[in-house]
Amino acid sequence: MPTLETFDTVVVGGGPAGATAATDLARRGRSVLLLDKAGRIKPCGGAIPPRAIRDFDIPDHMLVAKITGARMVAPSARQVDMPIDGGFVGMVDRGPFDEWLRERAATAGATRRVGTFERLSRDDSGLSLVHYRPRAAKDAEMTVCVRARTVIGADGALSQVARQAVPGADKVPHVFAYHEIVRSPTDGAADYDPARCDVYYQGPLSPDFYAWIFPHGDTTSIGTGSMKKGFALREAVAQLRRTTGLDACETLRHEGAPIPLHPLKRWDNGRDVLLAGDAAGVVAPASGEGIYYALAGGRLAAEAIDEALATGDARALALARKRFMKQHGRVFFILGLLQRFWYRSDWTRERFVGMCRDPDVQRLTWQAYMNKELVRSRPAAHMRIFFKDIASLCGLAHP
Structure with missing residues (x-):
């Protein structure tokens, strides 16, 4: 197939992990195709810690709020304030934030395309072929195919790349999350503080995880999550809005999605495919935090891919998971224990x-x-x- 475009790496998924991997690889001089669906926003509280802001050069204008404390609410409705001493946690709106990350990848030299990943196959030489359906395709059956020396699957918790290429990728349990983005109330109009994150540990709101109210400046994320199939996530959010007075706020949009509970045991296929972000399961237990770990995982994926391309040794792909777990594995283990013991x-x-x-x-x-x-x-x-x-x-x- 001599007329097919060929890229060093095709990155499937343009969230924080995929966009960061594409940026880093493009900056290293690799030819990169960043393939992403249009309009998909993951349900997310939007918190990013100072380390993420430093390590990944997040500009201040992307922070829609700066949180200086958290309030924990017990099943008995008792409240405990946890102020941040001399610092803050940044909050982002995932729609504009993710788009900014994708644009940064394009500025670094990555090719951006909007489309839906369909499948992987191989050409006669053994290179991966990535098949996708462009957004502008008038025929639902129309697909485009490109060659890829390597592929990064950063297409979310139910990653199609992972399911097609990495054994065991479909075995990871998930928390199902749902949130509603509302217009933030005016001061004193509800039980609300624009500089505070509220976390609710109450069975009716979540039997095994937590519910939240996270300010985003002009908007606010109100959500919950649970592993229990059949738990009424929307009803729980509606109840939380009623009890806090946020039911009077205008609802701007709502999203739901699964969130993986722990990292996959394997992130690569031993040949040319590597996973990152939610596709690799890098969401912190107990907290559900994913943005920082997605950014970090995307960077480590780029390093491993670049090494594999430079040496021709596919074993380098395994370095992404090895390095991630060396840096963050102990924290994930402790948070997993916390969730199992204290959330039950x-x-x-x-x-x-x-x-x-x-x-x-x-x-x-x-x-x-x-x-x-x-x-x-x-x-x-x-x-x-x-x-x-x-x-x-x-x-x-x-x-």
């Missing part, structure tokens, strides 16, 4: 929120979140938290 019932969640009053818990939580690494310099505080955990879990301490 309203009784344990009541005690979890109670622990959030502790100054040591607040300091270490924010330091770890803001910098994306475990805090090792305060062993005494870690020991105090450990024994408080045990006492709370055994019911020996007041929640």
Whole structure:
């Protein structure tokens, strides 16, 4: 097929992971095709920590709000405030933010196309063929085909690239998330603070995860998630809006999607396909945070792909997962334990929120979140938290 376009890498999916991988590879001089659907916005609280802003050069104008604290709400409706001491968490609106990332990739030299990925095949020489349907195609059966020396699947939790190329990619459990974007209320019009994220650990709002109210400046994300099939996500969000007075706010849009619960055991096919972002399962347990880890995973995918192209050794693709887990695996493990132990019932969640009053818990939580690494310099505080955990879990301490 001599007339087919050939790219060093075709990136399927233009969210934070795919767009970052495309940007980094283009900057390294690789020919890159960034293929993305139009108009798809993932349900997301939109929080990005300072480390993401620093590491990935996120300009201030992309931050629609700066959060200076969080409020945890227990099953009993008790509230615990967790102020950020001297810092903030940035908030982005995923529609404009993701588009800005894609435009940055194009500016770096990547070719952008809007279309829907269909399938992978191979030509006579063994190179991958990426088949996609352009958005402008009048015939639903019309597809375009390009050659790819390597492929990055960054097409979300239900990645078609992953399901076609990487064994076991369809076995990861998911939290199902839903949110509504509303016009933010005026001051005093509802139980709302434009500089505070509210997190609700209440069974009627989520039996096994949490519900949230995250300010985005002129808009606000109100959402929830659950692993339980059949749980009424929309009804839970409607209930949260009623109890907080946000039901009077205009609804601008709503989205729902699955969120993976832990990283896949394998991110590549051992030949020329590598996964990144939600497709690789890099969403933090307990918090559901994904933007920073998608950005980081996209960068590591670009590094591994570039090394594989430079050396011709497909084993380099496995470096993306190896390096990611070396940097973040312990945090994911601890957050997974937290979710399994503390989210399992309203009784344990009541005690979890109670622990959030502790100054040591607040300091270490924010330091770890803001910098994306475990805090090792305060062993005494870690020991105090450990024994408080045990006492709370055994019911020996007041929640």
